[in-house]
Amino acid sequence: MIEIRELTKRFGDKTAVDRITATVRPGVVTGFLGPNGAGKSTTMRAIVGLDRPTSGSVTVNGKRYADHAAPLREVGALLDAKAIHTGRTAYNHLLAMAATHGIGKSRVHEVIAMTGLESVAKKRVGGFSLGMGQRLGIAAALLGDPQTLILDEPVNGLDPEGVMWVRQLTRHLASQGRTVFLSSHLMSEMAQTADHLVVLGRGRIIADAPVSEVLALATGSAVRVRTPLAADLAPRLTAEGGSVTASPAEPDLLSVAGLPPARIGELAMHAGIVLHELTPVSASLEDAYLELTQDAVEYHSEVSR
Numbered sequence: 004m005i006e007i008r009e010l011t012k013r014f015g016d017k018t019a020v021d022r023i024t025a026t027v028r029p030g031v032v033t034g035f036l037g038p039n040g041a042g043k044s045t046t047m048r049a050i051v052g053l054d055r056p057t058s059g060s061v062t063v064n065g066k067r068y069a070d071h072a073a074p075l076r077e078v079g080a081l082l083d084a085k086a087i088h089t090g091r092t093a094y095n096h097l098l099a100m101a102a103t104h105g106i107g108k109s110r111v112h113e114v115i116a117m118t119g120l121e122s123v124a125k126k127r128v129g130g131f132s133l134g135m136g137q138r139l140g141i142a143a144a145l146l147g148d149p150q151t152l153i154l155d156e157p158v159n160g161l162d163p164e165g166v167m168w169v170r171q172l173t174r175h176l177a178s179q180g181r182t183v184f185l186s187s188h189l190m191s192e193m194a195q196t197a198d199h200l201v202v203l204g205r206g207r208i209i210a211d212a213p214v215s216e217v218l219a220l221a222t223g224s225a226v227r228v229r230t231p232l233a234a235d236l237a238p239r240l241t242a243e244g245g246s247v248t249a250s251p252a253e254p255d256l257l258s259v260a261g262l263p264p265a266r267i268g269e270l271a272m273h274a275g276i277v278l279h280e281l282t283p284v285s286a287s288l289e290d291a292y293l294e295l296t297q298d299a300v301e302y303h304s305e306v307s308r
């Protein structure tokens with residue numbers, strides 16, 4: 004279990020992560036989703052002690068990463084697949100890592116097999132493709148047979164077969180009761196891989212819920228409602244329930260979420276408000292996600308209203 008509490012990380016006057024709190028649970032795959040620059044890598048680096056929090060805390064199974072006696076056996080992390088000594092072979096790289104943790108050669112062979120690197124294990128890492136580098140990074144993360152896995156953009160550079168492999172591997176590891184936390188900037192990818200999503204936008208958490216709920220939220224269709232009395236209609240619509248939003252798109256146009264067109268029509272009629280347009284609009288998954296994350300702060304205040 005990873006517990007992130009009120010974590011803030013600033014670089015100079017740039018706040019990369021802004022008071023985030025989340026719990027990553029064992030037994031499920033948790034996706035960490037957010038556009039580039041949202042603060043995912045910074046959070047992951049803080050989990051393994053590479054970035055020191057400006058304030059707040061992160062623990063893995065109740066302890067800070069550095070306080071674990073053999074961190075590699077506790078937490079396996081893929082953070083930057085390129086940060087590998089390029090002159091070494093994949094096998095020697097893993098062997099050197101294993102040696103520092105008292106991990107035997109047989110485990111090195113095991114992780115090489117698990118990650119499909121047998122044919123290139125004796126080749127120098129410098130010549131590896133991005134995809135092979137990712138596999139090697141995942142092999143290194145698995146070396147200590149850790150209870151917790153943190154993978155930053157693990158499918159980056161992988162071909163479709165590799166993407167499928169990561170999906171199956173992470174599901175398998177979670178089914179063994181491990182904590183699996185992986186990041187991506189692609190919602191479509193995470194929707195197929197993760198059980199639970201933590202969505203980050205501009206350093207803040209904008210959703211922390213099962214995938215199905217986040218999908219429903221992100222793909223929730225809106226209704227375009229045009230009326231000369233938009234300002235009168237909006238409060239009557241939002242009075243219908245806490246999840247209803249009615250945002251003015253133009254002076255006489257509302258974008259309404261959380262109510263079906265029929266109900267909007269009824270409410271307008273009861274109030275004697277004429278409608279000039281009532282059009283359902285369904286956003287595509289990626290469009291909705293971009294919208295969700297682009298204006299993280301505004302969105303947050305809308306959903307929590």
Ligand SMILES: Nc1ncnc2c1ncn2[C@@H]1O[C@H](COP(=O)(O)OP(=O)(O)OP(=O)(O)O)[C@@H](O)[C@H]1O
Nearest residue numbers: 014017019037038039040041042043044045046188
């Ligand atoms: N060492 C650093 N010094 C200064 N700014 C940094 C540093 N590391 C990250 N940042 C900034 O903090 C913000 C969050 O970066 P981070 O890498 O955590 O985002 P991310 O969600 O992982 O994005 P990506 O998918 O691009 O890696 C960005 O604006 C980034 O430029």
